[in-house]
Amino acid sequence: MVGIIKNAKDEEPGTIEDFLIENSFPYRIFESHKGGFPTNIEEYNSLIIMGGPMGVYEMEKYPFLKIEAGIIEKAINKNIKVLGICLGAQMIAHVLGAKVYKGNVEEIGWHEIEITEDGLKDNLIISLSKDLSGNICRKFNVFHWHGDTFDLPSGTIHLAKSYLYENQAFKFKNNVYAFQFHIEINKKLLYMWFDFHKLKEEILKKYEEIKSEYLKRSKNFYKSFFAV
Numbered sequence: 001m002v003g004i005i006k007n008a009k010d011e012e013p014g015t016i017e018d019f020l021i022e023n024s025f026p027y028r029i030f031e032s033h034k035g036g037f038p039t040n041i042e043e044y045n046s047l048i049i050m051g052g053p054m055g056v057y058e059m060e061k062y063p064f065l066k067i068e069a070g071i072i073e074k075a076i077n078k079n080i081k082v083l084g085i086c087l088g089a090q091m092i093a094h095v096l097g098a099k100v101y102k103g104n105v106e107e108i109g110w111h112e113i114e115i116t117e118d119g120l121k122d123n124l125i126i127s128l129s130k131d132l133s134g135n136i137c138r139k140f141n142v143f144h145w146h147g148d149t150f151d152l153p154s155g156t157i158h159l160a161k162s163y164l165y166e167n168q169a170f171k172f173k174n175n176v177y178a179f180q181f182h183i184e185i186n187k188k189l190l191y192m193w194f195d196f197h198k199l200k201e202e203i204l205k206k207y208e209e210i211k212s213e214y215l216k217r218s219k220n221f222y223k224s225f226f227a228v
Contacts, residue, residue, distance in 0.1 A: 002027035002226070003044040005037070005068060007052030007087055010192045014184035015215060016048060019222040032064050041074050046081040046226060049088030051182065055148050056090045056100040069095050082176045083225060086146055089169075089178035096153035096172060103149040107164045109199060110141045110206045113181060119159035119169070124177065127220040132213050140217070141210060142181040145193065149180070177225065183218050187211075 002025055004013050013029070020027045030036040033052070038044060049072065059065045072095045075082050084092040090100045115138050119125040129136050149165050152158055153172065160169035168180045182189075190207055194200040207214075 001044050002046045003038045004029045004048045005032050011050045014186045014189050015218045016184045047075045049084040051086030056094045084178040092178040093150035098151040098153035100150040106147040107144040112139050113160045113162045113168045114139045118157050124224045127224040143185040
């Protein structure tokens with residue numbers, strides 16, 4: 001069973017959910033912002049933590065994040081597979097003892113990440129880096145929407161960086177992956193997020209140009225992460 005924790009109404013699991021449905025994986029979505037959480041983490045072999053507009057440093061304002069942090073910690077300690085996206089990645093960094101804070105600039109849209117040398121040694125990151133021809137790409141476009149960032153937690157492996165932010169992806173042990181970028185993005189999410197945004201046309205145009213490759217990269221990663 002896969003547990004998916006949503007931190008906001010519009011922060012849906014996108015292509016993650018599509019993949020789980022296509023491959024007949026049982027899953028359950030929890031609306032943490034409405035008080036929904038897994039009651040027994042041991043029932044799940046994978047835990048996905050989605051994004052959200054709030055900051056990790058706003059736990060007093062959003063107390064459900066405190067509960068969520070405890071669940072993430074339990075999952076990590078029990079060697080359950082954990083994947084954090086955007087805020088989810090920041091939550092993992094926090095649980096592992098790193099500082100999460102506002103960055104100097106917002107990173108929004110399609111921008112390159114660069115895989116680190118350690119990233120090129122990781123089978124899951126290699127699966128993400130492959131283009132439509134199966135070639136491993138050191139640099140490629142992913143979708144970003146964040147203004148916060150984090151220090152790299154002690155004991156983790158740095159997997160990817162971007163021009164604006166050094167820490168775009170890391171892993172802890174062999175079961176925990178954290179992505180600052182949105183691997184799960186699809187057209188439905190883009191229309192929801194950018195409905196009245198000035199960057200809407202630009203974002204959607206770029207998506208149409210690269211969607212085949214982006215969806216392939218995501219699916220390759222899901223296959224490896226969920227061990228299909």
